[in-house]
Amino acid sequence: MSGPDLAIVGAGAFGTALACTLARSRSEPLVLYARNAAQVTDMRDTRVNARFLPGVVLSERIELRNDLTALGHASRILVAVPAQAQGEMIQTLRPHVGPECELVICAKGIERASHRFLSEVAAEAAPGLPISVLSGPGFAADMANGLPTAMTLASSDRARAEATAAALSGDTFRLYASGDVAGVEIGGALKNVLAIAAGIVDGAALGQSARAALIARGLAEMTRFAAAFGGKAETIAGLSGLGDLVLTATSDQSRNFRFGRAIGQGVPPKELSKPGQPLTEGAFTAAVACDLARRAGIELPIATAVSDVIEGRLTVGQATEDLMRRPLRNEDATFDQGPKT
Structure with a gap:
């Protein structure tokens, strides 16, 4: 049968x-x-x-x-x-x-x-x-x-x-x-982390301008990470990268965005990760992505800030200050592979 x-x-x-x-x-x-x-x-x-x-x-x-x-x-x-x-x-x-x-x-x-x-x-x-x-x-x-x-x-x-x-x-x-399996997977994984960051921006009332900057700079991080692991920049610029990032970083339907917003509003990350709470894949991915990036010799400033906040190493205010105080650099070099500051 x-x-x-x-x-x-x-x-x-x-x-x-x-x-x-x-x-x-x-x-x-x-x-x-x-x-x-x-x-x-x-x-x-x-x-x-x-x-x-x-x-x-x-x-x-x-x-x-x-x-x-x-x-x-x-x-x-x-x-x-x-x-x-x-x-x-x-x-x-x-x-x-x-x-x-x-x-x-x-x-x-x-x-x-x-x-x-x-x-x-x-x-x-x-x-x-x-x-x-x-x-x-x-x-x-x-x-x-x-x-x-x-x-x-x-x-x-x-x-x-x-x-x-x-x-x-x-x-x-x-x-x-x-x-491009690597590029598609990396876009899907990293956008969850960046959606948490966007939710934090929203919950902390940092403004729409900050969220727009975060999405753009997050796309640069995704592209660098993909290049280091065999993915293509054009894949990250497509549906599985930019498309998914825009969706989850701007909508309350996203669990990752809601998780980040709650953190931005002052809820301790540990409270949001207790049994019975909605599953948030980006909370698992943040630290792993940062570890892989360090091994590959690249930096993911936004993802690192998310990981540090989730793990309790930084407050939202401290993470924001650290990101805003990073050295200025040329935007046309931000998609190059290699260590970035």
Whole structure:
């Protein structure tokens, strides 16, 4: 007996939104897998993901499953679990999928324990399977409600990227293919850190001019970081870099932006990271990105300030002063690779 050829693993807000978006443009069923059996039962009964995406009715074409055997016929699986849980999840599902199943990584971050990019984590957890990365500006609520969204689908095999982008695109969901996996991953990871910084600016009432400067200078940091790890400047200037940065650094829908705003308003970062609080990937990524940058001989002033504030080494006021007192330099040299002050 055959089963759906497309599956989404992870029934959080984004995974559920992907299922809604893809079901809208398909006549065949697809699988939405969740580890929590009670959540699956509730979604089956109500056709709503009340916890993560309330108010959005799930299409009957979405098969809600709690058993990994449901993935056995999938030729593509979109892995939409948090970045820090991705390696374990892929190891768990690997014995249940076919030898040529493509894994599409949908999380945005860097694994904190290993300091590795998520495509590297996935390749080790599922050796031999093709790995692609989906990233870019897309809020779950917008996607689930059928609002126009454009993102990037990257693979080291450009032909595969083009084929997968075409297969997943629909009337309201447009994917642009890329061969720059590193650039796409770095854009997605670093924009979360910079969104926290933008939220701090907003919460501390530092003004719109400061936020605009932060976005521009943050883009320079992203570009330098990408160049140091094999990414392309044009990728960072595209959807998965600048596009995603603008979205998450200017909108209250962004968890990272809300996290930063709360810090800017005086809430201790430790309070915001307690169990039960919304997951904020940028809080995990900040320190890791700074460590990787130091090893590569480049500086990330804004990301470092975010890390220092989250870890309690600096107050928001001290971090702001440090950034404003940095030596002046020529803007036309800011995208060069190498140590920057």
